Amino acid sequence: MDELIEMIRDFDAARDWNQFHSPKNLAMALSVEVAELVEIFQWMSEEESTQLSRDKQTRLMEEIGDVMIYLVNLSDKFGINPITAAKKKLKLNEVKYPSHITRGSARKYSEY
Amino acid sequence: MDELIEMIRDFDAARDWNQFHSPKNLAMALSVEVAELVEIFQWMSEEESTQLSRDKQTRLMEEIGDVMIYLVNLSDKFGINPITAAKKKLKLNEVKYPSHITRGSARKYSEY
Amino acid sequence: MDELIEMIRDFDAARDWNQFHSPKNLAMALSVEVAELVEIFQWMSEEESTQLSRDKQTRLMEEIGDVMIYLVNLSDKFGINPITAAKKKLKLNEVKYPSHITRGSARKYSEY
Amino acid sequence: MDELIEMIRDFDAARDWNQFHSPKNLAMALSVEVAELVEIFQWMSEEESTQLSRDKQTRLMEEIGDVMIYLVNLSDKFGINPITAAKKKLKLNEVKYPSHITRGSARKYSEY
Structure with a gap:
């Protein structure tokens, strides 16, 4: 993760792109990249989405890369490590959705 | 990262939630979480977005955590490591946006 | 539609909210509202999404209302009528996806 | 609006596309189209977003058209008219954000 943060800082510095990278703009760019990832799955059934062709898997990996780049870039503006944030x-969530209550429930998150 | 992947697998297994976690559904959930992150910045100026209150920073860290959880979960379905994908x-992008050409350009990505 | 446009203009003028309603901000707000609409369907199967409870239908109508308000508001900044834009x-699309070729194809939009 | 609804029904019937158009899938497609609209504004300042070139305005009109098509299509599955929903x-919102309290406030929606 530290290496990735360094790579992103260097990439932006070399292009003088920090002037465009306000947190607001990075959040917006993140949402655009996520939509490109969603697009891969958009007319598939859930079943089909588990069995991507090699081409689609390559495209998925690129979109995951783009999403991650913006997520790490935005996080770095506030000294946040996304892995640490996810663990916390x-x-x-373990408190919010206790496993003995939520187990296998289709109602899932939204209705607890 | 490996530790986070294990935590997410355990979390879902304990709740029997993998039945809801088709790649299609995870991509959709990722887009919903990103919108909650975008919402933090939505009526701010770019300048204001660089100076978040302590409360907003806490909320941002939680939203970054949620986004990261779904991104890692989706990636794990295809054996993809988001950090590796981002580095690739x-x-x-270094080939696509050479620094000596794109330096400081407001036109940025979209028009090259 | 003309009546709705007038209502939105009056609503914003009464609150002096046009200062926040740059096209950029309205587009961002639109994306946040759409995610709230997506959230209604997010853990449902496609089949379940066709049979919403009365409560979810009420919530859906409110979210459709919010999406429409921002879409009309943004369009109005450029003198665009969304109905006219949709017809055009x-x-x-009729030229792009001729019915005799695309009929019933699961490949749909993305691969033509 | 009634004419647009008819056009969309005919378009889908001619292509036998209703099989892909579950409410869940239409909501997902709506979110992808909105992101294409957001992309137009993504690296602009708010000021720049008010002064689009003729080319960008044409692109904006097309994206507004796409968003409207999916919004009307989804609404039609539940007999909802988006204009009526927006007015309601x-x-x-008039009750939720009374004009004499919210007038000109930068805190806007989120904090009331």
Whole structure:
């Protein structure tokens, strides 16, 4: 992760792109990249989405890369490490959705 | 990263939630979480978005955590490591946006 | 539609909210509202999404209302009527996806 | 609006596309189209977003058309008219954000 953060800082510095990279703009760009990832799955059934062709898997990996780049870039503006943030959030979720209550429920998150 | 992947697998297994976690559904959930992150910045100026209150920073960290959880979960369905994917994509981007040409350009990505 | 446009203009003028309603901000707000609409369907199967409870239908109508308000508001900044824009786009799509070729194809849009 | 609804029904029937158009899939497609609209504004300042070139305005009109097509299509699955839904929501918002309290406030929606 530290290496990736360095690579992103260098990439932006070499292009003088920090002037465009306000947190607001990075959040917006993140949402655009996520939509490109969603587009891969958009007319598939759930079943089909588990069995991507090699071409689609390559495209998926590129879109995951783009999403990750913007997520890390935005996080870095506030000194946040996305892995640490995810671990903390998982611990909060363990309290919010106790496994003995939510187990296998189709109602899932939204209705607890 | 490996530790986070394990935590997410355990979390879902304990709740029997893999039945809901088709790649299609995870991509959709990722887009919903990103919108919650975007919402933090939505009526701010770019300048204001660089100076978040402590409360907003806490909320941002939680949203980054949620986005990261779904991104890692989706990636794991295809054996993709988001950090590796991001590094590969940065290298492709170095070819696509050479620093000596794109330096400081407001036209940025979209028009090259 | 003309009546709706007038209502939105009056609503914003009464609150002096046009200062926040740059096209960029309205586009961002539109994306956040659409995610709230997506959230209604997010863990449902496609089949379930066709049979919403009365409560979810009420919520859906509110989210459709919010999406429409921002879409009309943004369009109004450029003198665009969304209905006219949709009709024009449908005509372009008729050329792009001729019915005798695309009929019933699961490949659909993305691969033509 | 009635004419647009008819056009969309005919378009889908001629291509036998209703099989792909579950509400869940239409909501997902709507989010992808909105991101294409957001992309137009993504690296602009708010000021720049008010002064689009003729080319960008044409592109914006097409994206507004696409968003409207999916919004009307989804609404039609539940017999909802987006204009009626927007008017109802505006009336709810008048109660939620009274003009004498919210006038000109930068805190806007999120904090009331």
